[in-house]
Amino acid sequence: MAVNLRAPEALIPIAGARWASTDAAIKKPGGDDMALLVLDEGATVAGVFTRNAFAAAPVALAKHHMACAAPRALLINSGNANAGTGREGEADAAACCARVAEELGLAADQVLPFSTGVIGEKLPMSRLDNAIPRLTRALDSHGWLAAARAIMTTDTVPKGASRRVRLEAGELTLTGIAKGSGMIRPDMATMLSFLATDAAVPAADLDLALHAAVGASFNSITVDGDTSTNDAAMLCATGAGAALDRDHPDWPVFVAALRDLMIELACAIVRDAEGATRFITLAVSGAADADEARQVAFTVAHSPLFKTAAFAGDPNWGRILAAVGRAPVADLVIDGVDIALDEVAVVAGGQPREDYREADAARVMSQPEFRVRIGLGRGEATATVWTSDLSYDYVRINAEYRS
Structure with a gap:
């Protein structure tokens, strides 16, 4: 039972970001286990990944794609980590990206893959392949909470939070979701987190903000001291709102709000730790x-x-x-x-x-x-x-x- 933790009743949509979730029967039929986040053109994305030497195939591919192109879509599956799967796992992660890209009219390197679940097992590719078209047809700006449920593994509660931030330039919104309850000692657990803001932030500055916040949040929690092969924390800025960069007088306010949101999500992971009573x-x-x-x-x-x-x-x-x-x-x-x-x-x-x-x-x-x-x-x-x-x-x- 989670320690003083309840599922969020609602999360604030982020203009320029749409989610979809579906049941691909990767875990067990009857519950969503795939999610897709699609960003409007012009969005920027920053990420922090596991330092585990056996980093999963999707981690390696996501880092490679981010170095090649501006990401527009993030595909997540739960129930299977696609880690320790060798060359075949790498090919499967690439095939998932290509399939999403084909459905959305994007380049394959504009899609970032993420997986969480059992290590050492191959992805059920036929199920993923059948599920991807359903995801691309169901995109909705209000899909945050459903996505938080879809990425769960041993979690007992979906984890998410939102913030409205008042700046001189106007009001900005931050929303994030996370999963994790065991194999938790991030090094950047099994944890994944996806956050977005409607601000317009240059990619380099977005990366600066994420790194400034991750040390005090996801890198300050531990359940069992085990660092996963699949950890990732992603921050997206859709550009639908006010422009913001590191030289803006409101920048410290934005970073503080981001850090506060990430601490809430990080603590939610610990509150939902496997078997936790304290x-x-x-x-x-x-x-x-x-x-x-x-x-x-x-x-x-x-x-x-x-x-x-x-x-x-x-x-x-x-x-x-x-x-x-x-x-x-x-x-x-x-x-x-x-x-x-x-x-x-x-x-x-x-x-x-x-x-x-x-x-x-x-x-x-x-x-x-x-x-x-x-x-x-x-x-x-x-x-x-x-x-x-x-x-x-x-x-x-x-x-x-x-x-």
Whole structure:
């Protein structure tokens, strides 16, 4: 069950962007598992992709196509990752792009492919080939929420959010969807995200905005420490609204709104983590630099001992202390370390607090959401990472994933 997360009731359409979804029976018949996003001519697109050395065939092809042409269509399938499939997988990804291009009157390199699901299995190409014409005939600007459902795998809730941003140049709209609940440790999980704005933004500046926002959002979450072969986060600017670039006085407002939207989507992924019963914020302060702060936060977030204690609601704070101590921080002075659970101070100056009461900490860790605050006493840098607990259901879901 997702932790304090509900499906969005509606998402704001973006002028110049149309979605379609359909059931291609890639997973199981009866639910949509393919989606297509088509952009008006003149749109710009930026992307961030997995760094996994076994990046899936669609990831490699999408990056290649973006270097060759201005993208106009994004094709996504769930239920099959088309990863670890060798040359045949590459050919299948290219064939999907060519089929979409034929239907829409585009060049094949104007189509970007995305896949998510089981690794090592070949795409059922006849099913995809039959589904693509249905997608191209069903395009609708109001199709965001249906697309969010179609790209789900083990997700229990479709994930999406919208923002209206007031600028001097006028009002802009941002809408995004995401999928992911396991194999989550983006490196740019299994996660995909597709975002769009009606602003007119040069491609280089759009890429700058995406990279500025991704570090504080999708690259600051982890469920299980596994980086997928298929991760991608795509940002599209359709050009239907006001013009905006990095030199515009409203640029920081736009980037802040984008970052806020992406953080909401990233946290939705953690809230819907496989088997999750806790949503945990790890806030590290007093680090020598931001990288050090992130290393400490992720070391705690990846500790199975901490995550299982969180599932039990057990304030076994020694597991946090041990994780901080083994984080890759040079010359950590333990006398400077403070640890708190929400407002319950546990460790101060590297020592247990004399006024600490386990019952107070237990009340914190029994909540669906809580914050672990870690001070290092080394500098001014901070970092925030979001994670989940590790439950019986996580093991069950992943043990039965292909059943």
